[in-house]
Amino acid sequence: MNFNQIIDRVIDVSKEEGQFIRHERKNFDADKVEYKGLNDLVSYVDKNAEQKIVKGLELILPEAGFITEEKTTNKVGERYNWVIDPLDGTTNFIHGLPTFSVSIALQEYDTPVLGVVYEVNQDECFYAHKESPAYLNNNEIKVSNKPKISDSLIATGFPYYDFTYQERYIKLFTELMRNCHGLRRIGSAAVDLAYTACGRFEAFYEYNLNPWDIAAGIVIVQQAGGEVVNFDGGAEVFNKRELLATNQLITTEMLDYITRYFKQ
DSSP states (O other): OOHHHHHHHHHHHHHHHHHHHHHHHHTOOGGGOEEEETTEEEOHHHHHHHHHHHHHHHHHOTTOEEEESSOOOOOOOSSEEEEEEEEETHHHHHHTOSOOEEEEEEEETTEEEEEEEEETTTTEEEEEETTSOEEETTEEEOOOOOOSGGGOEEEEOOOSSOOTTHHHHHHHHHHHHHHSSEEEOOSOHHHHHHHHHTTSOSEEEEESOOHHHHHHHHHHHHHTTOEEEOTTSOSOOTTTTEEEEEOSTTHHHHHHHHHHHTOO
């Protein structure tokens, strides 16, 4: 498989849908927002964008199936599946906050091997595949070289429907806040991972994540020289629904904090 040819076409699909999302945001009707669950919002823009992305990707790799957030298709591939979040950061989009993205990954069996994250408002396209460096708009990117949490800017996401571990999470958040340059909550896990890959963040951690939130970003972080683990330090992040992505240099220190305040 020629990943270079495929990724160029996936980038085109992501940018085309980014243009659609930008257009819809100008005249967005908030009265048409639906609730999938507590604080779990979806709009007609998410659904329409996903349908368009699916059609575009079917032309690129007809044998591949799909793992999608909005469940607009039930096609399953034997070896390859596209993992799609058509609008990561829906709540930001609905409220008019300008950070949301299109996230598209290609998964071979259970492993993401190609990822594209298009940050719509900044027109920044992050991408990589398993045989390439990571890129931002045709420029190669690398993770940060900061060796300590005390020198780091860290991203996270807050629980918004499952508050089982809320108290532990707040304790961890409070301790990290006192010992790093700052904590940021952007509202798009795909963007958090992309920003970790290009060195804007030294680390990103969150739980209750879905594959479509993180599959593309995982590839980009890894190909940029970063590391992605679960809260126990293991490789499995999809089934455990928890993720720590770092520049590798602060992984051990971050896991020390997470184990102390979260994994009780």
